[in-house]
Amino acid sequence: MSARNSQTKLSVYVRWRPPTQSESVDGLIEQQSCAANTGSLLSISVKQNVGNGRPWTSPPAYKAIFRQDDDNATVYSATVAPAIPQVLAGGNCNFFAYGHSGSGKTHTIIGYEFKNERSLGLCLAASRKLFEALESLNQADDELGLGIGFSLFELRKKIAFDLLNGRTECHIRQGSDGKTHIRGQTEVLEGGKVRVRPLSQRACWTFESFREELRHGLGKRAVGSSSVHDQSSRTHAVLRLEIVNRQLMEARDALVDRESELVPVGKRATDVSIEEQTKAVMRSAEGGWIPNPDYRVNQDRIDKAEAEKAEYEARVAAAEEDINAILSSSKTKCLGANMVFVDLAGAEYHQEKGAQAPLAKQTPQERQEGRQINTDLLALKEVIRAWSSNQPRVSFRSSSLTMVLREHFLGGEGGASAMIVTVSPADRQYSATLNSLKYGSLVGVASS
Template sequence: MSNKNHQNTLHVHVRWRPLNESEVAGGQIEQQSTAVNTSSLLSISVNSQSLGNGRPWTSPPAFQAVLEPQADNAYVYESIVAPAIPKILEGESCNFFAYGHSGSGKTHTVIGYDYEEDSKVGLCLAASQRLFDSLNSLRANGRETDDDKCRLGVGFSLFELRKNTAFDLLNGRKQCHIREGADGKTHIRGQTELLDGGRVRVQPLAQRACWTFDSLREELKQSLGQRAVGSSTVHNQSSRTHAVLKLEVVNRRLVEARRAVVERESELVPVGKRATDIAIEEQTRGVMKSAEGAWVANPDYRVNQQRIDEALAEKAIYEARVEAAEQHVSTVLSSNEAGRLGGKMVFVDLAGAEYQAEKGAQNVKQRVKQTPQERQEARQINTDLLALKEVIRAWSADEARIPFRLSPLTMVLREHFVGVAGGTSAMIVTVSPAKSQYAATLNSLKYGSLVGTVSS
């Protein structure tokens, strides 16, 4: 374990899912977790007699907790997510990742397949419910204003990444573009709309502001129906994408302020284009080709610098309007006296990757057969996951340069790592206890131990 003085720490937890009916006859992986020396972290040992040598694998001390199969979603929520709610209500941010092979229970953990029963609700909905309960309690106790524009609610955005492309699940699964802006930040841009007067509106990733938990739950259920799944050789409803869901404490003033930024940007587009066109036109007229083919000053035309300056001055006015709108967003965020506005929780349901069996495996059932498309998807998924590990390592070590550009996944998560105050993050490694899944479970535990070791 490294000795670091900073606070950037990602806690890694392991969640064993129960055996399903079809796996009972095949047997269960032998596993145990122990505390090593004086470390507060746990080490995990696993063994499967289905491997030829039968030797156990033991991790270094890397895991904050090991959740046994009988632990339901409500227990997972209270153990891992609930402690972060007070921080969100103080305007801070936190990240939660679910990692594991297909069929290990990632989506069940983060999203859930039952939206009503408390023990089965996914972590994101359980967190939403607790946020609304806390906000309602604050309002009932007179600690929050009744002003409709300042009333706090929860906004959420939901998108998925597949093959280097983002899809906005709150906007009909429309394709979005991932770009790094001049400000050094990553922007997810949606559809481009042509408006009257030559204005161009580039839609940002959609955020849906909700003022009750019931409305958020219904919106989330509808948007999750847009998520792409595929029938893989491991799981007939395998998540072939990374899903990123962000919850944020918002109010109507903040929503309107952000909408105004988009409008001011759309007004700037035609003005900026006109300034560029005028400058190019004047400079083009001011030169000509000589008899030798070289570009020289045109003696018959004098560049109208006043025209260029006037166009640039108009552009500067509109740029100032954009800047003022952006500043207003910052003012709204900072004007919330209790500091609750802008607090974020980010849940990432990482795509499940299938792994080949360890060398020497004798049981052919250990070998995962993949189609060419699955192999291609698995390569991209593994590239993303390795990039995420490197980002976590650099972030935990408080390095000056964090390699967010390694993959689209780490690019879109940049703001969530940079914006985490005090380094509040957690990863849940979901694994199967079935012997038939030993190779995939072992690889998941190895990945989790690497992340836990570098981030602890």
């Protein structure tokens, strides 16, 4: 898959979560950060508190390192707030939380206290600022009618679960247009219409309604027990915010209707052609196929069916053009702009050679889940490295995670992208923290 023409960078941050009381008693990782001699990136050095192991020091890779007492509001101000003007100017932005189980990814991206302003997750804090900006635009021109449409789904293995539609299973497919599509159940409607339900998008016109809808959707997310955390996220959660208006939402609904009308017409045209061609041949004495002298293909019947199909295909094309026209003729550049927040599944890890603290024993299910998660995260790292270095081909099809993020990477010009690596200060989780920092440093160096 071709990469985009203009180079876009991804900034990498580290966030240390506060230690629990028991972790403080057991011992904490020795850590320090320093600026490189040249450039603005930071390196980080960590060492186990127990034993005589050598410290590990990263190359300059991190844009900022957040301390244990930095709250969500501080992280938001540094990582996401600068992207708000870019989105309002039409840019698209991507934000990832990466880290091992129990390191604070979900707290960072989503937050657990929906009404504590300092504890709002990055996605909620960003949506609040967007709604404030959209309200000002709507007051200046009441014809804009801008709001936020959002979709929320989780990935487990190669299946997407639509959290806004009762965790409906969705299939991830690459369409004839080269884009990745997430499609839900196929429904047979009145008159033979067939509708493939797209991934749900819910339009909200106030921050309060969005917060409630998001809370309800997140309640459908699956969690499981890992060796590190009894409420670990064993799936990748993807939240997409898009600036929309009612006209755009109605046009997209119309496109789904036109596509459902096309399905039976297209099938009928195919059936007619097959039926006529089948009648035009017969079995020979030798068992082969020869022209049937007693039947002449009814080309008028075929042409009529094909003409009807072309008519309905034109309706689909017109519906697509309506959407493009709404986006291109909007009075504001922000219509259709996206912010994507990804709460990655808890990264699994292996025992470092010579590590002082042994890892907890994993169950077979945990090991299987861990292998799939690591496959996705490795693919994501390689995609980010290829994307950031503007390589001619980016292997988005390496995993379902990178497939569904394809359009967001390719449409990322004009906006910021960032990864927040969340880590634990607990000495007993040193191996997990070290592996997370190594992953982040590889991404940060590749993106610098």
